[in-house]
Amino acid sequence: MWGGLLVVGLVASITFAVTLGPAEISAGEVWASVLHHLGIGESPLSLLRDGIVWQLRMPRVLTAAAVGAGLAIAGAVMQALTRNSLADPYLLGLSSGASLGAVSVLLLGVTILLPIAAFGGALVALVLTLLIASAAGGLTPSRTVLAGVAVSSLGAALTSFVIFWTAKGDSYREILNWLLGSLAGAGWSAVAISCGAIALVGIPIMIAGRSLDAFAFGDTAAAALGISVGRTRWTLLVATALLTGAMVSVSGSIGFVGLVLPHAVRLVVGSRHRVLLPLSALVGAIFLIWSDTLARTLFDPREMPVGIITAVIGAPLFVLLLTRKSTRV
Numbered sequence: 001m002w003g004g005l006l007v008v009g010l011v012a013s014i015t016f017a018v019t020l021g022p023a024e025i026s027a028g029e030v031w032a033s034v035l036h037h038l039g040i041g042e043s044p045l046s047l048l049r050d051g052i053v054w055q056l057r058m059p060r061v062l063t064a065a066a067v068g069a070g071l072a073i074a075g076a077v078m079q080a081l082t083r084n085s086l087a088d089p090y091l092l093g094l095s096s097g098a099s100l101g102a103v104s105v106l107l108l109g110v111t112i113l114l115p116i117a118a119f120g121g122a123l124v125a126l127v128l129t130l131l132i133a134s135a136a137g138g139l140t141p142s143r144t145v146l147a148g149v150a151v152s153s154l155g156a157a158l159t160s161f162v163i164f165w166t167a168k169g170d171s172y173r174e175i176l177n178w179l180l181g182s183l184a185g186a187g188w189s190a191v192a193i194s195c196g197a198i199a200l201v202g203i204p205i206m207i208a209g210r211s212l213d214a215f216a217f218g219d220t221a222a223a224a225l226g227i228s229v230g231r232t233r234w235t236l237l238v239a240t241a242l243l244t245g246a247m248v249s250v251s252g253s254i255g256f257v258g259l260v261l262p263h264a265v266r267l268v269v270g271s272r273h274r275v276l277l278p279l280s281a282l283v284g285a286i287f288l289i290w291s292d293t294l295a296r297t298l299f300d301p302r303e304m305p306v307g308i309i310t311a312v313i314g315a316p317l318f319v320l321l322l323t324r325k326s327t328r329v
Contacts, residue, residue, distance in 0.1 A: 002269060006282035013286050014065065017293045018057045022300065055187070055191045062324065063186040063239060064292040064306075065285035066194035068257055070247040072284025073202050075258025076265075076277055080212040080235055081240075084143060089244040089258040092148035092237070096155025097125025098248040099179055103159050106175055107166045108115070114178075115193055115249040122245030125151050144237075148222060181254035183292050183305025190250040197246035201239050202281065209273035216271065254256070254307045256314025257284055263321045 018030045029045055033053040036043035043050050074089035082091070090096075101121025105113045132147035133140070139163075163175060177184065211232050214222035219229045265280045288306070291313065295306040 002279055002284070006279060006286065007224045009277070010065065010282055010286055010289075013060050017061045017064075017289050020293055020297055021057060022054070023049060023052050028165070029053070030058075031056075039112060040302075050283065059188050059191050060186045060292070060296075061289055062182050063190045063194050064183050064288045066191070066198050067183070067247045067251045067254065068284035068286070068288025068291075069281035070198055070202055070243050070260040070284075070326075071193065071254065071288075072261045073205055073277055073278040074244045074247075076262035076273070076280045077205060077212065077236055077240045078258070079262060080215055080273060081236055084145065085263070086259070087145075088255075089240065089247075090127045090152070090253070090255075091145060092241060093125040093151030093155055094122040094241055094244045095248060095253045096122040096152045096159065097123075098245060099253060100155050100159045100162070102178055102249075102252070103162055111121055118249035119245045122241065122248055125155055126241040126245075159254045177305050178252040180305035181252040181310070182295075183251055184296070185249060186301060192324065193246055193250050196279075197243050201243045201246070205236065205239055205243070206274075206277040206281070208232075209277050212236070212273040212277075213271075221296060250307065252305075252307065254288070255308055256310045257288060260314045260318045260321065261287060263323065267321070267324070328329075 015027050015030055017327075018026050019027055020155035025045075030051070030053055032041065033043050033045055033050050035041050036050075038053055045053065071089050075087070078087040078089060078091055079085055081087075098121045101119075101124075102114050104121075105117040129144065129147045129151045132150060133143040136143050136147065159275040163172075183190075211222075211227055214225045214227045215229075215233075222232075223230050261284050262276065262280045265276055265283055267281055269275050287309070291309040292306045295304045295309045298304065298309075
């Protein structure tokens with residue numbers, strides 16, 4: 001039931017988010033344009049209005065949906081694997097590594113390489129985290145989290161140094177928008193990256209939901225249930241890192257989506273991951289669509305980074321969730 005309602009909500013959110021903006025476009029015109037570009041029928045819109053729907057708004061809304069879904073999946077997986085309710089997709093230093101890579105290419109003026117640089121930076125951060133944890137005595141969840149905190153701090157420091165040393169003029173605004181999370185300028189290439197990551201990584205992770213349930217009672221219990229604990233954990237960690245890196249590469253660092261939404265969904269449907277993961281993905285998609293819509297329309301013609309909106313909404317929501325949990329305990 002929840003899945004059906006959320007799918008309907010996602011389709012409605014995509015439709016109405018595309019209609020919102022300075023140019024008034026109806027929901028019927030949106031679908032007529034989409035069907036036309038899929039080879040079904042003729043578009044009733046002029047070339048300009050059709051371009052607004054298909055080239056500007058639709059790619060941005062679809063990218064927001066994919067990024068929200070990916071971050072929510074990654075957050076739920078990280079919380080299960082580490083048994084840490086404060087875990088989020090950026091726990092292993094991925095965000096700081098991606099930020100360092102993205103800021104470097106922005107300052108060099110080769111923005112076309114931004115997704116590649118951000119994804120590469122996230123992977124370098126992951127490898128460095130795993131190497132540090134291994135050198136510290138073994139790849140345990142606690143050591144890995146601590147190594148991730150160290151890598152995150154190092155990446156943030158290097159990013160700040162690069163900005164301080166080389167940023168000039170308007171490059172500050174461009175860098176700030178990316179660091180705060182922004183979907184401005186998202187095109188079909190961003191849709192391909194984010195949706196491709198969901199298809200290639202996100203869906204297999206959701207299929208592994210039953211394995212994640214076994215980790216709820218610890219490694220010993222998971223092994224007793226026939227789970228290969230070490231292999232499953234690191235396969236899912238690497239997959240989550242790849243998924244997060246792909247999302248960060250097209251959207252920048254967007255906080256609270258992967259931290260808060262899995263908690264909210266868990267309160268409604270419980271902790272079974274075969275249910276929790278797909279529903280978290282749907283809720284994350286809807287949440288980020290409307291957060292980005294607020295970011296681009298609330299102070300029109302000025303646009304706010306979507307990371308500010310998610311933080312403003314997510315922080316009080318997280319406090320509310322913590323309060324509810326404490327009262328239950």
